[in-house]
Amino acid sequence: MPLTSPAEMFRQAYSGGYAIGAFNVNNMEIVQGIISAAQEEKSPLILQVSAGARRYAGQTYIVKLMEAALEESDLPLCLHLDHGQDFDICKQVIDAGFTSVMIDGSHHPFEENIRVTREVVDYAHERGVWVEAELGQLAGIEDDVSVEENVFTNPDEAAEFVERSGCDSLAVAIGTSHGAYKFKGEPKLDLERLERISKTLPGYPLVLHGASSVLPEFVDLANKYGGEIEGAKGVPEDMLLRAARSGVCKINIDTDIRLAVTATLRKEFAENPANFDPRKYLKPAREAVSYVVQHKMRHVLGSSGAA
């Protein structure tokens, strides 16, 4: 099966009131863990690659891993660039065969964000590639850029942004943030704002970044074996389910995968100090990735059985 565009995936997700998981990948075990979970759940999925992942693994390896994933599975699978900073990086991955890119102009003023997004849209659409853009800003760290404060998406600007930039999906800021420390006190998302945005853009796919739920079982496991991940808090899963019913078709998940891998490795090292065969600790780490992804598809995204 060739790589898929998100168009059909999102159309079905929108009408079905569920979301497609977009999972960040950095190496072979993560790709394999995600694919085997999706296969088990019969769920469509997006694998996404950040600039940091591309630097870490190398674009050739990433693309070849995707080819392997496609050969091994019969699932609708889309390959997406996460947080493309400029036209050049978007062009490079489009030329390498990605089916979807994000141009993240969210740190620019409104008019400049429209301009950079439009430039990518013109190049991408000529080649049948999907473009996600972002309006509003999430707090947290992404690709070494640190943002202190959330700047929520203005619902009145969202429709104008989509119309003038031509983007195919829009990431919105409603209170989520990247990383493991999303809320200091009570978790809160501005779901009313999400509904207002969704009303101004009927049928249009919205995207939620920073949407890991930070599973306590993995935070506790990491801390039990020497980790120092104190006070980590993610987005409550019932809020994500509600978002999926309010126009959110793509939910980004990276931190949950990182935590599952790290907690499992800590446990393996602590319990088997004499082992020095990487396969013996990477296998359970890969299984932990599958466990998290299956949990998400079944209980948070609602995408199980949709492929």
Ligand code: G3H
């Ligand atoms: O949005 C950020 C993603 O979690 C990717 O993180 O840039 O460290 O690969 P990264």
Ligand code: 13P
């Ligand atoms: P998390 O840090 O919540 O997993 O968000 C990932 C993300 O938005 C990637 O773009």
Ligand code: ZN
């Ligand atoms: Zn993100």
